[in-house]
Amino acid sequence: MIFSIIITFNPVIEDVEKLIVELKKASVIPVVVDNSSDVEHFYDCENIRLSNNKGIAKAQNIGIERAIDMGAKYVVFFDQDSLIPDAEFIKKLHSPLLKNEAKITAPIFKDRARGYTYPIVNINKNGSRTKHYPTNNHDNFFVNNVISSGCMVSVDIFKHVGVMIDDLFIDYVDTEWCLRASKFGFNVLVVPSAQMIHSIGDESFSFFGLNVTKHSPFRRYFRIRNSFYLLRCDYIPKVMAIREIIFSIGHQIILIFFSKGLRYQYVKSLFRGLFDGVFSRFN
Incomplete structure (x- = not known):
């Protein structure tokens, strides 16, 4: 089973509800972990409301634990401002995992406000960066660093890599985890045909x-x-x-x-x- 972990904090409720609808169409079981938003709202899915803002790392870990307890084999992470186009998006990320081509997959991202495609950045051993600008017909390729939103993970690697570091709270949570996963031999397979809308920054x-x-x-x-x-x-x-x-x-x-x-x-x-x-x- 595929579960989605959606982290919210004072979200645009309609955006989260749209995401949940699309995920359900793809037979994904959504879990919303809310970091004590000002307005309490319960979505038509599994809801976890935290007593205070514990940060995205802790919230993701709570979501991972709940999903695994409910029988998840795969989890896909989303931020509150992410949107997917359709159910095919999930299938494109899931297929390489089913074929054991990778343990982590990720899409490419288009900015909601400005419309451009974010580069995918690989961190080289010497610390330099290689930027990829894939189009939707580009072949799948591996990198060691992606943002968490839209990232699908086979849950069995958490016992090798571990989960997110709670104390980081928000920034570099995904960067640190991806590079730690790479240390254990798990790189991220980017699937350019899977595209989603995402917003970075206020x-x-x-x-x-x-x-x-x-x-x-x-x-x-x-x-x-x-x-x-x-x-x-x-x-x-x-x-x-x-x-x-x-x-x-x-x-x-x-x-x-x-x-x-x-x-x-x-x-x-x-x-x-x-x-x-x-x-x-x-x-």
Whole structure:
């Protein structure tokens, strides 16, 4: 059986309901784990409402445990702002798992607001990155890093790889897990014919031709802090971790200068993230 784990926190309820409808058409059993949204809502599926916001990592782990208890052989993860086109999407991700071609599959993503296709990024051993820009008729290919939304996993690998790290809360949760899975020999098979709509960031703006994602100061704290966690993992290239630290700080400085009314909050989250990251305060 295939279960979906949908993590919500103050979602657009109609979007989540649309996703659930499409998943049911594909005979997927949805499990919604809600991180204590302001408005309590129960969907037409298995619902788990947490007493407070425990973060996406802990919520995913709770969802994984519930799905396995209910008999799941495969789980597919979704964020609250993800949409799938139809039931065929699930079949395309599931087929390679049934054929034992891989233990993890992932689609390609189109941005909801801007319409472009996100690149798939592989992390090389030396820490450099290779970006793939597949079209829907591209052959399947392996990488070691994808975002969690839309990712389908055979549950039997959790006993080898482990689950998500609760203390990361939100940012780099999927990056860390994917690279840990790769360490154990489980890379991700990207299925370009499976395409979904996804949104990254609350909003964005242009800075010298670069698209700058604008997350809240609360989330930016975890982005900065958790980049230091990557530096402590022996299965993550140091060059990559250092680059993420530098980019996270640079990104924050841009947000400080271009976020009128929130500058103090971004400055505060920058220094909190730096302090907790440097001194390994991850819980």
